[in-house]
Amino acid sequence: MKLDTKMIHGGIVGDKYTGAVSVPIYQVSTYKQDGVGELVAGYEYSRSGNPTRAALEALIADLENGVRGFAFASGMAAISTIVSLFNKGDHIIIGDDVYGGTYRVLHHVFSRFGIEMSLVDTSDVNEVKKAIQENTRAIFLETPTNPLLKVSDISAIADMSKESDLLLIVDNTFMTPYWQNPLDLGADMVVHSATKYLGGHSDVVAGLVAVKDEEWGEKLFFVQNSIGGVLGPQDSWLLMRGIKTLGLRMKQHEQSARRLAEWLETRTDVERVFYPGLKSHAGHELASTQARGYGGMISFDVGSAERADRILKKVQYFTLAESLGAVESLISIPSRMTHASIPPHRRLELGITDGLVRISVGIEDIDDLQADLQQALDAK
Missing domain, CATH: 3.40.640.10 (Type I PLP-dependent aspartate aminotransferase-like (Major domain))
Incomplete structure (x- = not known):
């Protein structure tokens, strides 16, 4: 099959x-x-x-x-x-x-x-x-x-x-x-x-x-x-x-995540984007050979905890929550949420900064998701 x-x-x-x-x-x-x-x-x-x-x-x-x-x-x-x-x-x-x-x-x-x-x-x-x-x-x-x-x-x-x-x-x-x-x-x-x-x-x-x-x-x-x-x-x-709907969902998750990652990478106010589907990613070639796709998860560093918090308050379609992989888009700060149990010095050694934002891209319309992130990143 x-x-x-x-x-x-x-x-x-x-x-x-x-x-x-x-x-x-x-x-x-x-x-x-x-x-x-x-x-x-x-x-x-x-x-x-x-x-x-x-x-x-x-x-x-x-x-x-x-x-x-x-x-x-x-x-x-x-x-x-x-x-x-x-x-x-x-x-x-x-x-x-x-x-x-x-x-x-x-x-x-x-x-x-x-x-x-x-x-x-x-x-x-x-x-x-x-x-x-x-x-x-x-x-x-x-x-x-x-x-x-x-x-x-x-x-x-x-x-x-x-x-x-x-x-x-x-x-x-x-x-x-x-x-x-x-x-x-x-x-x-x-x-x-x-x-x-x-x-x-x-x-x-x-x-x-x-x-x-x-x-x-x-x-x-x-x-x-x-x-x-x-x-x-x-x-x-x-x-x-x-x-039963995993295949349909994963295709949409990845299609939207790839577009968002490519767009985030063009922004000078985003310090770094982590997504295996980007050619700039260190593991891109390997990911392309051992997997059939790149998934729907993206992490990106916005420079500081203060800016990350500002983004969390401004987004409309990304829900601040633990977990990932759902039909709705989720957003989190790993250093204070999923990875808070790891000692701060160890997180910094790894690159899990307080400005690192992780998003789980849902299956909403990609134009709405990109516009939402754009207005949140542009907020002063």
Whole structure:
């Protein structure tokens, strides 16, 4: 199936009992058994498995070309469950400007259980290689990163991971399986904050994982079932509904983002624009080879916190809010919002300044979005 068809017909479609074209919401906690351990349809308790969630998990496996999918109550529940695969004394290499929540859970939670981490610029393959230690067990990267949109070479890092027997985990939230498939490039696991583009309508919080082989699938299922941070059936249904229009939305997000990025780059009052679709972007060539598109996220530096705040007050169609990837355009200041948990000196080292503005370009008319940004940037 082509991608747009897979969004509609991937995974488990409809209901064999009624002929419904949409998978029903199985709002149930437990299931009748014909005898002890004799399950009617393979389900015994909804923490371990639910038909609605199973349909979603089959869908994300199909979309990411994996062998098994998993649905969680949030993106952070998904990441935390993956990290729970590791043991005390294990070391994980992560990107140096990952989402603040990922940094927070590793630095402040899992560090207490003896799991170590190193922050590395994963866009530099040599830096990743130098960071590998005897106790390194995994590499976790975002590409493009949040919020600086740095691009990492998934294939090269996958080859390096295999040589050192490391697990490669890729956060594919920004690109989605519509534009990029990390498992095809050699990654072992791909994770999504499905709250974002996959849901797409700011009405569900969820996390998804797809794995490349059954061995890791069994290990992840055991931890998912043990910890229990699973997605409920209603949210699973909402997420499947959102995914049906993912292709249409991603095309519009990217078309508008590319135009806005090119326009922002022409403005002398914008110090720097971060968007992989720009030829000036350091990762443009790599992004063009490992992905089919560049996504709908843009960051740009307006020079100061004061000017950034002025822009926030003036915009009309960009909503100041956490999150991204929705039909409505969102705007945020990473240093004080999504990445506030990262120490100030570290943010400055990375280039996450107080004047850095991040926008998630929605599907509104591009002329309205550009005019809105223009009047906000021109405001004195």
